[in-house]
Amino acid sequence: MTTTPTRTTALRGPVVLLFAVVTAVAAGTLYFGQPLVEEIRADLGVSEQAVSITIALTQIGYVVGLLLLVPLGDRVDRRKALGVLLGLLALAQVGVALAPSLVLLDIAVVLVGLTACVAQLTVATAANMAPEQTRGRVVGTVMSGLLLGILLARTVAGWIGEWGGWRAVYFVGAGLVLVTGAAALRVVPRSKPLVTGSYRALLASIGALVRDLPVLRVRAALGFALFGGFSVLWTPLGFLLSAEPYGYSTAVIGSFGLIGAGGAAAAMVAGRITDRFGPVVLTLVTTTVLVLAWAPLLLGGTHLWALIVGILVLDLAAMGLHITNQSEIYALDPAARSRLTAAYMATYFLGGVVGSAVAGLAWTHGGWGAVCAVGAGFGVLAVLLGLLAVRMRRRALSR
Known part of the structure; x- marks a missing residue:
């Protein structure tokens, strides 16, 4: 495979903060289901073990996405890759919210995990845009968003679920992905592939x-x-x-x-x-x-x-x-x-x-x-x- 040089640029504080927010929202989607298992079980009429497997499938989808999708950030236009994955993540959450059966829910949560890997692509994009002397600070700020997403998703999902039911959590999540993703795409420049090959x-x-x-x-x-x-x-x-x-x-x-x-x-x-x-x-x-x-x-x-x-x-x-x-x-x-x-x-x-x-x-x-x-x-x-x-x-x- 052949590689091309990368160019860096100074990132303003608000742009770095926006990357952190997008990362938080995307990472948080992985953990929405954990405080909602009892509501999901009762709504679909399935066992606790079945719902536990459903939650685990989200994590499995995420690992697969890390291995199969995140590497594409080196081979395609990062702006385009971010846009596609954010759009698919929103659609996958809508799929979870509308799932009428456990089988369809399982398929939808795998897709959520698969496309939530966009959180890591966002971190890599920020690192690629940042100059060497400030890369640690930029990565640290964006990664703070990921940690917040992981830790606060359970709390937020519990609050929303108590108000509107477990399906409302995923509708709200889809909306947040679309809004924050659209804002981020306005500031991410188009990029040339960093590598060529199959x-x-x-x-x-x-x-x-x-x-x-x-x-x-x-x-x-x-x-x-x-x-x-x-x-x-x-x-x-x-x-x-x-x-x-x-x-x-x-x-x-x-x-x-x-x-x-x-x-x-x-x-x-x-x-x-x-x-x-x-x-x-x-x-x-x-x-x-x-x-x-x-x-x-x-x-x-x-x-x-x-x-x-x-x-x-x-x-x-x-x-x-x-x-x-x-x-x-x-x-x-x-x-x-x-x-x-x-x-x-x-x-x-x-x-x-x-x-x-x-x-x-x-x-x-x-x-x-x-x-x-x-x-x-x-x-x-x-x-x-x-x-x-x-x-x-x-x-x-x-x-």
Whole structure:
């Protein structure tokens, strides 16, 4: 495959903020269904297990989209790719809202997950438009939108669902995608393909990038560890909060996403630190905190203040490391940022799947203490990988 040079341009604050909003809306569509499972089950007359599978299909569609669609951002006009995917995402949500049966709902949610990968294409587009000296800040700001979308989608969906039913959530989501997407497309310039060659060669080149770029492999593994630990926290948290000594209602439990949203502020801070001091300091600090955060979280089994502190600290560290990882991989090959995103984010979400599965087992067999032990284990893995990443960078700079 052949590549062409990329051009960067200064991005004004309002434009970066708009990218963050589009990313938040697109990423949020993946999590709308989680607080609505009981309403969906009752409306369609299906079992809890069937609805759980429906929710999982959204995530499966997203991973497929990361691998098959996001790489196209390197081969086609990014503005056109964003427009098509945003339009299809809106249509898919309308399909969910109108689905009369579980089978049609399953098809629609897969399409939602598949096209919601436009969130990652938006991040890659912003990184491609930004100059090197401010890329960390730009990526950090846009990624703050993604984190907000993930954490607040459950809360917003619960509020809208209580007001208008579960189908109203997806109608509102479709409208938000169209409005924010149309605004973003007005400021995204047309771009020439960064690579040439067949689609098959494009996908094959992802494997070549993973094979040839050690930094990508290590940073992707770091993403696996950090999102695995993040998911270890959030997966069984509802079980903890619904039991004694808390005994909170579903509405209150959903509102804990607002606490986690405080970590979104770390994205912008982390981006600025990366631009100013480089990734070494942030990698060492954030990986260490990913372990230490589980101390207050363990106390949080019976003390609310400790639980809140632990949630904030873990989210801050996870987001800071995530931004550092993306800044590092985007610098590897400007002409391959969409494919680099695909490789990194697919591994990242795989960590979430593993973390969720292991957390469920830990809660069932050992309670909150076992959950915290598993989460700290993911943190230790991140520390080891972080040390390897720092060593590789220093070795590269010494050559």
